[in-house]
Amino acid sequence: xxxxxxGSHAIAEIIAKCRPGVISAYPITPQTHIVEGLxxxxxxxxxxxxxxNVESEHSAASVVLGASATGVRVYTATSSQGLLLMAExxxxxxxxxxxxxxxxxxRAVSAxxxxxxxxxxxxxxxxxxWIQFYAENIQEAxxxxxxxxxxxxxKRISLPALVGIDxxxxxxxxxxxxxxxEDQVQSFLPxxxxxxxxxxxxxxxxxxxxxxxxxxxxxYAIAKTxxxxxxxxxxxxxxxxxxxxxxxxxxxxxxxxxxAEKVLVAMGSLVGTIKDVxxxxxxxxxxxxxxxxxxYRPFPKDEIYEALKGAKYVGVVEKAxxxxxxxxxFSEVAxxxxxxxxxxxxxxxxxxxxxxxxxxxxxxxxxxxVEKDEGESRFIGLNEKLLEA
Amino acid sequence: xxxxxxxxxRHLLASGxxxxxxxxxxxxxxxxxxxxxxKTIISNATGCLEVFTTKxxxxxxxxxxxxxxxxxxxxxxxxIEAALxxxxxxxxxxxxxxxxxxxxxxxxxxxxxxxxxxxHGILYVCYDNEAYMNTGVQRSGLTPLDSNTTTSPVGKRxxxxxxxxKPLLEIAVAHNIxxxxxxxxxxxxxxxxxxxxxxxxxxxxxxQIHVPCPLGWRHDPSLTVEIARLAVETGLYPLVEYENGxxxxxxxxxxxxxxxxxxxxxxxRHLLKEPEVLEEVRKVAQANIEKYGLAI
Numbered sequence: 190x191x192x193x194x195x196g197s198h199a200i201a202e203i204i205a206k207c208r209p210g211v212i213s214a215y216p217i218t219p220q221t222h223i224v225e226g227l228x229x230x231x232x233x234x235x236x237x238x239x240x241x242n243v244e245s246e247h248s249a250a251s252v253v254l255g256a257s258a259t260g261v262r263v264y265t266a267t268s269s270q271g272l273l274l275m276a277e278x279x280x281x282x283x284x285x286x287x288x289x290x291x292x293x294x295x296r297a298v299s300a301x302x303x304x305x306x307x308x309x310x311x312x313x314x315x316x317x318x319w320i321q322f323y324a325e326n327i328q329e330a331x332x333x334x335x336x337x338x339x340x341x342x343x344k345r346i347s348l349p350a351l352v353g354i355d356x357x358x359x360x361x362x363x364x365x366x367x368x369x370x371e372d373q374v375q376s377f378l379p380x381x382x383x384x385x386x387x388x389x390x391x392x393x394x395x396x397x398x399x400x401x402x403x404x405x406x407x408x409y410a411i412a413k414t415x416x417x418x419x420x421x422x423x424x425x426x427x428x429x430x431x432x433x434x435x436x437x438x439x440x441x442x443x444x445x446x447x448x449a450e451k452v453l454v455a456m457g458s459l460v461g462t463i464k465d466v467x468x469x470x471x472x473x474x475x476x477x478x479x480x481x482x483x484x485y486r487p488f489p490k491d492e493i494y495e496a497l498k499g500a501k502y503v504g505v506v507e508k509a510x511x512x513x514x515x516x517x518x519f520s521e522v523a524x525x526x527x528x529x530x531x532x533x534x535x536x537x538x539x540x541x542x543x544x545x546x547x548x549x550x551x552x553x554x555x556x557x558x559v560e561k562d563e564g565e566s567r568f569i570g571l572n573e574k575l576l577e578a
Numbered sequence: 579x580x581x582x583x584x585x586x587x588r589h590l591l592a593s594g595x596x597x598x599x600x601x602x603x604x605x606x607x608x609x610x611x612x613x614x615x616x617k618t619i620i621s622n623a624t625g626c627l628e629v630f631t632t633k634x635x636x637x638x639x640x641x642x643x644x645x646x647x648x649x650x651x652x653x654x655x656x657x658i659e660a661a662l663x664x665x666x667x668x669x670x671x672x673x674x675x676x677x678x679x680x681x682x683x684x685x686x687x688x689x690x691x692x693x694x695x696x697x698h699g700i701l702y703v704c705y706d707n708e709a710y711m712n713t714g715v716q717r718s719g720l721t722p723l724d725s726n727t728t729t730s731p732v733g734k735r736x737x738x739x740x741x742x743x744k745p746l747l748e749i750a751v752a753h754n755i756x757x758x759x760x761x762x763x764x765x766x767x768x769x770x771x772x773x774x775x776x777x778x779x780x781x782x783x784x785x786q787i788h789v790p791c792p793l794g795w796r797h798d799p800s801l802t803v804e805i806a807r808l809a810v811e812t813g814l815y816p817l818v819e820y821e822n823g824x825x826x827x828x829x830x831x832x833x834x835x836x837x838x839x840x841x842x843x844x845x846x847r848h849l850l851k852e853p854e855v856l857e858e859v860r861k862v863a864q865a866n867i868e869k870y871g872l873a874i
Contacts, residue, residue: 210661210664210665211657211660211661211664213656213657213660237664238664239660239661239663239664241656241657241660241696242696243653243656243692243696244688244689244691244692244695245688245689245692247649247650247653247688247689248650248652248653248656248688248689248692251646251647251650251653251654251656251657251689252653252654252656252657252660253657254646254650254654254657255621255644255646255653255654255655255656255657255658255659255660255661256657256658256660256661256664257657257661258644258654258657258658259619259657259658259661259662259665260661260665261661261664261665263657277647278646278647278650281646281647285646387619387642387643387644387658388642389616389617389618389619389641389642389671391642392616392639392640392641392642392643393642393643394632394637394639394642394643394644394645395643395644395645396628396632396644396645396646397632397633397634397635397637397645398628398629398632398633398634399634400633400634403634403635
């Protein structure tokens, strides 16, 4: 059904259609509208779930950990500092192989305190064993949550999944979306049937001490499962596309890259701006394209290489930094292309930190600068006056 | 004996785990599990109890059991309880969260307070051995006054831990919960009774059990029960029971001098040479005796 809806309310609606039994959250801007929406659906009797208002994000993550371990589908959402406070639990959830689904309304991290969008928060937990998706628009955010549950709960995977949606840019924006019907979601997403759970009728111990004789194998197992998840994500995306009659999800989206000499790589809502500029430059005859990374963990190496192998210049444009080193997505793309022996020159562009606007003019500038071989990460859109001060 | 199932094969915390000889926590945890019964799910904080019972691939637990992190046993239990409510099994399955004194009164205090305030049907059990034993006897918020620990050592300018114990039981009671009590491993029948009574109440329950640690307290492992009993008999560890905010029972004692308790433990040995400092410990006992009317 087509409807005009705020991003956060769209997320709340699709999560309700996924029928989680336990939801726990702690308020943080810009995540709040999502969990407020869910609380209201429960209060109105439209969703049968336990909503646990906790005293911190650490406990929000712990509550969904405990409920998931008891065999119930769960949901939580957070942002920024909240995700950082959860970080310890996030590693634990992944290590315990629990299919928790979390929305990260992506926001900058303090200090200075800043409530606006970038990707520094979820980038910090990229190595935690969570599957990570990033949505370009509200429609994609809706669809990725359903796919997130499907993949996370797949017995071959049994890992948690995070869906990154850009704070404000998507959470507080309105968009016309195709909202799937409840029966479509239900047919695609059967009730959770976990691999192990806490049940007095079949008592199991979970979360044991892993000494040096067993620990390493548990990490290896997650690493291998992450590789398997690439196939399962593709499979789930194709199956869900059939259900809703649209092409949804997947690992990457290559936009006009076939004969492109210059390709930018990006994640999230920024891709929309880049697509506009690509269309504009294509009209002028420039051979440009953009590669959107939808699935960041597991990192879809083959698909990224396929999309970039013909390019002369690749620019990785990201809303994150690794202070003291190259930016994270750039490092991974550059490393991949180097290992595969690709010819492309790869450059790094950091944009939009702390909600700084990213204009089409900046994207045009990046398409020009991508040819320059400066070797260092470049910050685009800095205010020189502030730097002098 | 109370709290002890006749057939050891039916103990819900099985023997064969790797606790030290004389570990008070191991004894108390077995009594708690047996008293709660098999239809129980336990959420366990990080600490000795988790380490000595569940080194993969083995587990000593015959009840459904989960360990997540140090500070979140109460929050994980909250999630378990919420899931059981969702599944319609809350009347059939009991939920226990348990941890040591550091995991409960220090790093886990926020999660515990949240669990109590939200009204979850969970019994939280704090095994209080009065320091961070799993990491090597560092001082916690429940370490008693003047105790010699590795981070509150005795020296030229120190008599040991400079502060009295955090009033954890009173903090729990202040959350307006239906049941809260202290107990001691020296009184197994009392632990069993309190666990069973607590579990009859709906909503959050709290139990703090004094459990000597021979390694950390530096006493002979054969003296665990005797030392625990002396803590009660000197007034240093009052056994009290609150229902709906009111004290409903107190274990009365023929009060013994605190020295009888202190002299058996290396952590307090320095006090016997320092009468002025010893007097401070005596005041702690006296305050407890007066507050709860402990003396027979």
